[in-house]
Amino acid sequence: MRRTGTTRRGALTATGAIALGAALSGCGNGDGADVPAGAPVAEARAAAAQVENTLRTxxxxxxRGLLDRYEQTIQAHPSAGTGLAPLRDAVRAHTTALSQGGGEALASTRPAATDVRTAVRELAAAERRTADAHTAMLLKAPPELARLLASIAAAGAAHAYLLTELAKETSS
Structure with missing residues (x-):
């Protein structure tokens, strides 16, 4: 018995031909005006660079605000410094990766809690807020920055978990 109708090969060939035709018809600038061919591309790149710069900043x-919280907590509670130092160093590396060389210090906005356990819990909450902020920026970020933000957000979530566990182990 002989097959009739559309085959998979025929459907794929037709789909490829339609896609190729659509791609080729979009290659010209369409209106024939005296607009340089690279002008829209250059404007789009400039806009994307501005968005990336704003997101990075x-x-x-x-x-940097989170790093400041770590510094305050370690200064207020030196006994917790051993557990917090590696996490603070990771946050410092994240800040450096995001800031592209320039980085001003932030003014201290609120002092660390007097109780060590409370201070570590507040630090965990700050890590969660920072991770959430980085995650929220993912949709607007270009691919390379989005990957960086995603990895920093994941590290922040892990830090929040570790800080929560450290708070449980820390004596008041």
């Missing part, structure tokens, strides 16, 4: 500022 915001993310770096958020990470």
């Amino acid at each position: 915001t993310a770096a500022r958020t990470s």
Whole structure:
């Protein structure tokens, strides 16, 4: 018995031909005006660079605020410094990666809690807020920055978990 109708090969060939035709018809600038061919591309790249710069600045500022919280907590509670130092160093590396060389210090906004356990819990909450802020920026970020923000957000979530466990183990 002989097959009739559309085969898979025929459907794929037709789909490829339609896609190729659509791609080729979009290659010209369409209106025939005296607009340089690279002008829309250059404008789009400039806009994307501005969005990336704004997102990096915001993310770096958020990470610097978190780094400031670590510094305050370690200064207020030196006994917790051993457990907090590796996490603080990771946050410092994240801040450096986001800030692209420039980084101003933030003014201390609120002192660390007097109780060590409470201070570590507050630090865990700050880590969660920072991770959430970085995650929220993912949809607007270009691919390379999005990957960086995703890894920093994942590290922040892990830090929050570790800080929560450290708070449970810390004596008041």
